Amino acid sequence: MTQIKSAPLDNTDYSPPHKDITAVLVLEDGQVFWGYGIGKAGDVVGEVCFNTAMTGYQEILTDPSYTGQIITFTFPHIGNVGTNPEDIETTGPAALGMVIREDITSPSNFRNNQPLNDWCRERGLVGISGVDTRRLTRFIRINGAPNGVICHNPEGRFDIPALLEKARAWPGLKGMDLALDVTCKEPYSWEESCWSLGTGYGKLEQPRAHVVAVDYGIKRNILRCLASAGARVTVVPAQTSAEDILALKPDGIFLSNGPGDPAATGVYAIPVIRTLLDSGIPMFGICLGHQLLALAMGGKTEKMHQGHRGANHPVMDYNTNKVEITSMNHGFVVDKESLPENARISHISLFDQTLCGLELTDRPAFSVQHHPEASPGPKDSHYLFDRFMEMIEKHA
Incomplete structure (x- = not known):
């Protein structure tokens, strides 16, 4: 496939470079990337970020933490193993769309159930291929994650000035509470455990404890890991009161991952978390849940320049002095200098020393920013779920 060059910043001729063009990516600074449409026809606007993972694109696209974002995959071969009904993190809203380098090839994997392009079309995902993803990634690394619009039009007609205005008008993720867009509507129970080759997903047989998970955009594999560790899980919506959570008589409380600005979600989450902390019930948070726990303790969060998104991030565990290869997906971070005296740093990024x-x-x-339920190491961080269960049993 021929790579399509992006338009220069001062370009005023917005005509597609040739008649086969069916999609365009327009950034808020005026850059125009031409390409070929993927998935659903139409347009989407959001924050354009990049993910460096070489595998797991289906889990990435269905991760609720990517709500409001367009994912640029730095690995060029996306879609080559197809899709299946098992490797999903949610059935609801997730990533807005994707940007890739190469055409989606015919799937080649024994677990394939449906080509990625068809899967995207059914889920309403808009995408573009043929983009110089190296150039786009370098731009994001230098300038930060921009607002952008992907427009997929099979007829090749694009109103670039209107798309540019849409990108510039989008408010951005800072100050945006997106947890309410992806949280469950009603409480539910979860007993499905982790997947094994040949047998698929298992089922919790002998619960060790009852855990209430607050859903700010929870990934299914987090629930599976909790069940595999012995937790009978009750999942509750993001705005559930502390009184209603305590009425469920949990042995442990889990704060989930999720999208958006933690300070915005914290408006209603922080008072609840503080009450739950005062109850003395063991608590474990991941990603957004980690950030909300820090805010509830009096810490601060801040928007990152480009964020951490990938499956090769080295993290040092100060409890064991071991380095874990982790999966990450976040655009906000806890300011480690803002932590109160009753908190200690347990893990640090070896890329940039962030908390x-x-x-x-x-x-x-306790809490972690990275995703221990993912499998980049492949299971370097799964011990955290066992640590949570041990904490619960110790405080029973």
Whole structure:
């Protein structure tokens, strides 16, 4: 496939470079990337980020933490193993769309059920191929994640000025609460455990404890890992009160991952978390849940320049002095200098020394920024779920 060059910043001729063009990516600074449409026809606007993972594109596209975002995959061969009904993290809203380098090839994998392009079309995902993803990624690394619009029009007609205006008008993720867009509507129980080759997903047989998981955009594999560790899980919506959570008589409380600005979600989440901390019930948070725990303790969060999104991020666990290869997906981070005296740093990123985990010294609570349920290591961080269960049993 011929790579389509992006338009220069001062370009005023917005005509597609040739008649086969069916999609365009327009950034808020005026850059125009031409290409070929993927998935559903139409347009989407959001924050354009990049993910460096070489595998797991289906899990990435269905991760609720990507709500409001357009994913640029730095790995060029996306779609080559197709899709299946098992490797999904949610059935609801997730990533808005994707940007890739090469055409989607015919799937080649024994677990394939449907080509990626058809799967995207059914899920309403808009995408573009043929983009110089190296150039786009370098731009994001230098300038930060921009607003952008993908427009897929099979007839090749595009109103570039209107798309540019749409990108510039989008408010951005800072200050945006998106947890309410992806949280469950009603409480539900979860007993499905992790997947094994030949047998598929298992089922919790002998529960060790009852865990209430607050759903800010929870990934299914987090629930599976909790079940595999022995937790009978009750999932509750993001705005569930502390009184209603405590009425469920949990042995442990889990704060889930999710999208958006933690400070915005914290408006209603922080008072609840503080009450739950005061109850003395063991607590474990991941990603957004980690950030919300830090905010509830009096810490601060801030928007990152480009974020961490990939499956090869080295993290040091100060409890064991071991380095874990982790999966990450976040655009906000906890300011480690803002942590109170009753919190200690438990994990740190070896890429940029950002905070990746914390523990309370006076209460049974801890959290991590990375995703231990993912499998980049492949299971370097799964011990955290066992650590949570051990904490629960210790404080029973």
